[in-house]
Amino acid sequence: MSGMYLEDFAVGQAFGSARIRVDKERITTFAAEFDPQPFHLDEDAARQSIFGGLAASGWHTAALTMRLFVDSDFRPVGGIIGAGFDELRWPRPVRPGDQLQIETEVLEVRPSKSRPHQGLVKVRITTTNQHGEAVQVFVANIVVPRRPA
Amino acid sequence: MSGMYLEDFAVGQAFGSARIRVDKERITTFAAEFDPQPFHLDEDAARQSIFGGLAASGWHTAALTMRLFVDSDFRPVGGIIGAGFDELRWPRPVRPGDQLQIETEVLEVRPSKSRPHQGLVKVRITTTNQHGEAVQVFVANIVVPRRPA
Numbered sequence: 530m531s532g533m534y535l536e537d538f539a540v541g542q543a544f545g546s547a548r549i550r551v552d553k554e555r556i557t558t559f560a561a562e563f564d565p566q567p568f569h570l571d572e573d574a575a576r577q578s579i580f581g582g583l584a585a586s587g588w589h590t591a592a593l594t595m596r597l598f599v600d601s602d603f604r605p606v607g608g609i610i611g612a613g614f615d616e617l618r619w620p621r622p623v624r625p626g627d628q629l630q631i632e633t634e635v636l637e638v639r640p641s642k643s644r645p646h647q648g649l650v651k652v653r654i655t656t657t658n659q660h661g662e663a664v665q666v667f668v669a670n671i672v673v674p675r676r677p678a
Numbered sequence: 679m680s681g682m683y684l685e686d687f688a689v690g691q692a693f694g695s696a697r698i699r700v701d702k703e704r705i706t707t708f709a710a711e712f713d714p715q716p717f718h719l720d721e722d723a724a725r726q727s728i729f730g731g732l733a734a735s736g737w738h739t740a741a742l743t744m745r746l747f748v749d750s751d752f753r754p755v756g757g758i759i760g761a762g763f764d765e766l767r768w769p770r771p772v773r774p775g776d777q778l779q780i781e782t783e784v785l786e787v788r789p790s791k792s793r794p795h796q797g798l799v800k801v802r803i804t805t806t807n808q809h810g811e812a813v814q815v816f817v818a819n820i821v822v823p824r825r826p827a
Contacts, residue, residue, distance in 0.1 A: 559741075562745070563742065563745045566758065567757070578756070579759060579821075587760055588741045599713060599715060607727070607728060608715045612767070614767070616762070
């Protein structure tokens, strides 16, 4: 599949994704490397915490979301290059065995003023679990090349 | 070391960190799992890309930053719980062999109106490489308990 140029994106477009299962073992190994806090590492400690049970690090959820995004049909020419984020939040914990999926909505498409060969596509990527509950919402600006004249 | 309450934080406080080395092999294995794009996976492909050479996934940089943050002296009671982000950007690529370090600055400290037992500490966490160049800037709101009366 060939990549998309700025001109191929339009406000209101939506892109789905596959599903990915969050493995309990991977929650704890990811946390041991990057976010070693008791509520991401240990079932018993997690029960006493604000999360009330083992929960994935938000950065693990963010990384899994990126994987679903890269594998989706949102495919700019040159790859997915993030220029920055307007929002990133985790409204609900991700639990062992959760099945995550994303929906990407195009919020804005605009050519760059300073760089005439490219533009920005603003997207909202909502990550949901198998109950349809949002576990992550982020709004990102993606750098996308313009179609050569 | 015992944890910090909201009352222990003040605007202008700064917290440093240890350094962490970014391994080339880990750049590519992280990318293979979470962000499988050529410029994060393969030296030759990366040379042709916008990055001009192998670069870590931004989510890898974010996860390493979290590790440095968790290991730093910024230690709220109950752990580091992110309530959301106002900003996250990657001004410069992270390269194999880079040595990352963070500085955390307290921007705002405010009690919650709806939840009297807690508050929010807004911090700017700047991740720099061994040349002192910023590779990630993020502004986060951390949930911190108030000191019991």
